[in-house]
Every structure is written in C-alpha cells, then in structure tokens.
Amino acid sequence: MxxxxxxxxxxxxxxxxxxxxxxxxxxxxxxxxxxxxxxxxxxxxxxxxxxxxxxxxxxxxxxxxxxxxxxxxxxxxxxxxxxxxxxxxxxxxxxxxxxxxxxxxxxxxxxxxxxxxxxxxxxxxxxxxxxxxxxxxxxxxxxxxxxxxxxxxxxxxxxxxxxxxxxxxxxxxxxxxxxxxxxxxxxxxxxxxxxxxxxxxxxxxxxxxxxxxISIPHISTADISFLESVEAAHSSHGFNARVAEQLKVCKSPVRMDSQAKYCCLARGEGGAYLRMPTGVGYREKIWDHASGQVLVEESGGVVSDSRGQSLDFGLGRTLGENFGIIAAGKSVHSHVLEAVQTARAEEDDNKAKAHA
Missing domain, CATH: 3.30.540.10 (Fructose-1,6-Bisphosphatase, subunit A, domain 1)
Structure with a gap:
C-alpha cells in the first residue's frame, strides 16, 4: 500500500x-x-x-x-x-x-x-x-x-x-x-x-x-505568462513587470485570487507564479502555500523564495520573514530566480541613490 x-x-x-x-x-x-x-x-x-x-x-x-x-x-x-x-x-x-x-x-x-x-x-x-x-x-x-x-x-x-x-x-x-x-x-x-x-x-x-x-511542460522563458494575484496589495505587480522585462517576457500576466494559481501552474498554464513582498512586516501563512508547494513539486516544478531557498513550514503559523515566493517549472525556475534577484538589486540601488 x-x-x-x-x-x-x-x-x-x-x-x-x-x-x-x-x-x-x-x-x-x-x-x-x-x-x-x-x-x-x-x-x-x-x-x-x-x-x-x-x-x-x-x-x-x-x-x-x-x-x-x-x-x-x-x-x-x-x-x-x-x-x-x-x-x-x-x-x-x-x-x-x-x-x-x-x-x-x-x-x-x-x-x-x-x-x-x-x-x-x-x-x-x-x-x-x-x-x-x-x-x-x-x-x-x-x-x-x-x-x-x-x-x-x-x-x-x-x-x-x-x-x-x-x-x-x-x-x-x-x-x-x-x-x-x-x-x-x-x-x-x-x-x-x-x-x-x-x-x-x-x-x-x-x-x-x-x-x-498533470505536469508542467518544458518551456522557455519567452513562453512564460506570470500567474499573479489580482490584488496589488498581495503581490507587487510593478516588481513582477520588471522581472518580465529582464526575461523578455511578452505575454501579459494572468491574475487570479487564491491557490488556484498553483493549480493552473501545475497543469501547464503560465509557467511561473510570482508573489513578491509589497511592504515590510507581512508574513505569509503556511496554509496559503503548503498545498500549492506539494502540488507544484509533484507536477515537476520548483518552489522557492527569492534567495532560492526552500520554504520553511516548521516556523509556526507563518513562513517567517517574507522573501517572496517563486514557483515555476524546472526548465525556467533558475532563470526566473536570477531575474528576480537582478530586479531586487536594481531596486535596492535606486533606493540607496534616493536616500544619498
């Protein structure tokens, strides 16, 4: 059994x-x-x-x-x-x-x-x-x-x-x-x-x-259309757009509420799901991502934070400090991660210059 x-x-x-x-x-x-x-x-x-x-x-x-x-x-x-x-x-x-x-x-x-x-x-x-x-x-x-x-x-x-x-x-x-x-x-x-x-x-x-x-097909970054939250308060649409520019993604993002995004990704839609922090202090709840993580991984995908590290479901009711979430097929996850890190570095440089 x-x-x-x-x-x-x-x-x-x-x-x-x-x-x-x-x-x-x-x-x-x-x-x-x-x-x-x-x-x-x-x-x-x-x-x-x-x-x-x-x-x-x-x-x-x-x-x-x-x-x-x-x-x-x-x-x-x-x-x-x-x-x-x-x-x-x-x-x-x-x-x-x-x-x-x-x-x-x-x-x-x-x-x-x-x-x-x-x-x-x-x-x-x-x-x-x-x-x-x-x-x-x-x-x-x-x-x-x-x-x-x-x-x-x-x-x-x-x-x-x-x-x-x-x-x-x-x-x-x-x-x-x-x-x-x-x-x-x-x-x-x-x-x-x-x-x-x-x-x-x-x-x-x-x-x-x-x-x-169901499984996530092998695609190139050009074929991605980002799955993202409807509410800009939940995930930074502007940051996602900069990541899309880095990857030369031409397709418009697909926006929907809930872990339905993980489901769509797992059955071959979109290619990548981004949920990047919009402000300081918010911590993701474990019930918002546990089901989605195992679904995507068993469909042949990868789920990580923006550092490339696995999500930690052992910290209590939250995932701890919010480093964002990147879920994508294996063929594109590393490329999306690199683009996220580049966009984050540019964002940090711009903030530093603004405060100089």
Whole structure:
C-alpha cells in the first residue's frame, strides 16, 4: 500500500464536501442577497462552516493529528455572535448530513443522521488553534482562500494539506470555479487537485472523479505568462513587470485570487507564479502555500523564495520573514530566480541613490 493512501482518500472527500458547502454559501448569501460594499460576512460564515466541517471529520479520521487553521470560535461563543453562530451551525450540518458518495466513510461523522450540536462544531473549529512547529503531523486548512474572488464569483480555493516534520507531504486544493479544461474557459467548471509526495499530481472533477495526471511542460522563458494575484496589495505587480522585462517576457500576466494559481501552474498554464513582498512586516501563512508547494513539486516544478531557498513550514503559523515566493517549472525556475534577484538589486540601488 502506498504511503498516505488513507490521508489522500480523506483529503479528497473532505475538500469535495467543503467545496459543495462554500458553493452553497455563495448561492445563498452572495448571489441572492444585496451586500453592502466591503461586507465580507458571507466569507466569514463560509470560512467558519467549512472549518467546522473539515475539522469535525479530521477529529474522527485522525484523532491524534493537530490542525493549523485560519479561524477560532471565540467570537462565536459570545452572545453577540449568536446570529452568525446559528447560521454557521446550520450550514455546517447541511454539509455534514449530505448523502454519502464514493470515497466517503461514515466513520468520519458524515452522512444522513450525522448532525452535530453547536458545542461540538465550535469545538471542531477550535481544533485549528495549533501553533505549528518542526515536528510531528499537522494539517493546514484554508477554508476559503481568495476572499474577494469568492465574493466576485471568480477564483477561490479550499485548501487542505498534511505536513509531517515540517515538510508538506499531501496537498488537496478544491477550485469550484476553475474551468475543467483551460482551453475551454466557458466550459464545465469545478476541479479538485491532489498531490502526494513522491506519487505525482492529479486533477479530478468536482465530484472527486475522473483523475487525470498533470505536469508542467518544458518551456522557455519567452513562453512564460506570470500567474499573479489580482490584488496589488498581495503581490507587487510593478516588481513582477520588471522581472518580465529582464526575461523578455511578452505575454501579459494572468491574475487570479487564491491557490488556484498553483493549480493552473501545475497543469501547464503560465509557467511561473510570482508573489513578491509589497511592504515590510507581512508574513505569509503556511496554509496559503503548503498545498500549492506539494502540488507544484509533484507536477515537476520548483518552489522557492527569492534567495532560492526552500520554504520553511516548521516556523509556526507563518513562513517567517517574507522573501517572496517563486514557483515555476524546472526548465525556467533558475532563470526566473536570477531575474528576480537582478530586479531586487536594481531596486535596492535606486533606493540607496534616493536616500544619498
């Protein structure tokens, strides 16, 4: 039996169920309700409900494993949080009791009749409070990665990974709005990507069926179109443009929210993903990159920071000091890294001259 077979089966089923939940939240709380600009409450509801779902399943499937999650239930336990709490519990239970499908295991506490009370689901959310570290097994969960993409009905992702002794060994990313076939952007949507260390990377349909092996093709730097964040606050678009100039890249960047960028890269789109710091102080969260790293590496790519060093998932809940992230196919990663370092040196020289 291959290593992590049980974890892979669980991850695919949990993310499939969480994607159905978040899609339901969008249809009920975003599409059919008028939101005040800047209102992120549907995302909050979806985040909490999906974390309650996945963590309650994890508690039964792997009771000794720790979880590093984005949310905690402190505010929901207050009287002021009653309205949101009731909505979250209702949505989580809808997902929990939905019919069993291929790959589901009722021992995980899902299926008809498996409804849970509020106290149990709030406790499940709080399972995500682990602080991370260098040793042992821990799961990372980002229930809705890509807040603004979710609210726009564009790209977002449900991201689950297993980290063992600070190394991501399993990544599962559900992308409910990503086209199944990149050559048919208006065609069927909804994919789940799964990668296990040493066992390759696969794309499934939204039901967790029809697995297809994926890989990053050998390309030249001229063929790159950078995958980057929609929000300039998340990644420096101007810096990426200077890197593109260094590489003589002619294609326009492809911008989307969430770890869907890692998924697109892994199945042969773009060729490189850049996420360079926009300011001082921000630290990348481990749940924003663990799944993507193993997916890209198992697709034949390389993930590093701007120094060419591997990302360190053993520092706690963050990746530590932000040196940026470069993910690319093996044929171009070293060239992108060199261009990033050249652009960074030029930037530093210009700052020094400005202060002289």
């Amino acid at each position: 291959s290593q992590y077979t049980a974890e892979r089966k669980f991850g695919l089923a949990a993310v499939r169920r969480a994607c159905a939940l978040t899609d339901s939240v969008f249809n009920k709380l975003v599409k059919n309700e008028t939101l005040v600009k800047g209102d992120k409450s549907p995302v909050t509801v979806g985040d909490y409900a999906a974390q309650a779902l996945v963590c309650s399943m994890l508690q039964r499937a792997f009771p000794d494993d720790l979880v590093v999650g984005e949310e905690d239930a402190a505010d929901l336990r207050e009287e002021s949080g009653r309205g949101m709490r009731e909505r979250i519990i209702e949505l989580a239970n809808e997902a929990i009791v939905s019919p069993l499908k291929d790959g589901d295991d009722p021992a995980w506490g899902v299926g008809p009749g498996a409804e849970q009370d509020a106290a149990s689901l709030l406790d499940a959310i709080d399972r995500g409070n682990h602080e991370g570290g260098k040793t042992g097994r821990m799961w990372t969960l980002d229930p809705i990665d890509g807040t603004k993409g979710f609210l726009r009905g564009e790209q977002y992702a449900v991201c689950l990974s297993l980290i063992v002794d600070a190394k991501p060994v399993l990544g599962v990313i559900g992308c409910p709005n990503l086209p199944v076939d990149p050559s048919k952007p208006d065609g069927a949507k909804g994919c789940i990507f799964v990668a296990t260390k040493g066992q390759g990377a696969y794309q499934y349909d939204h039901e967790g069926l029809s697995p297809k092996s």
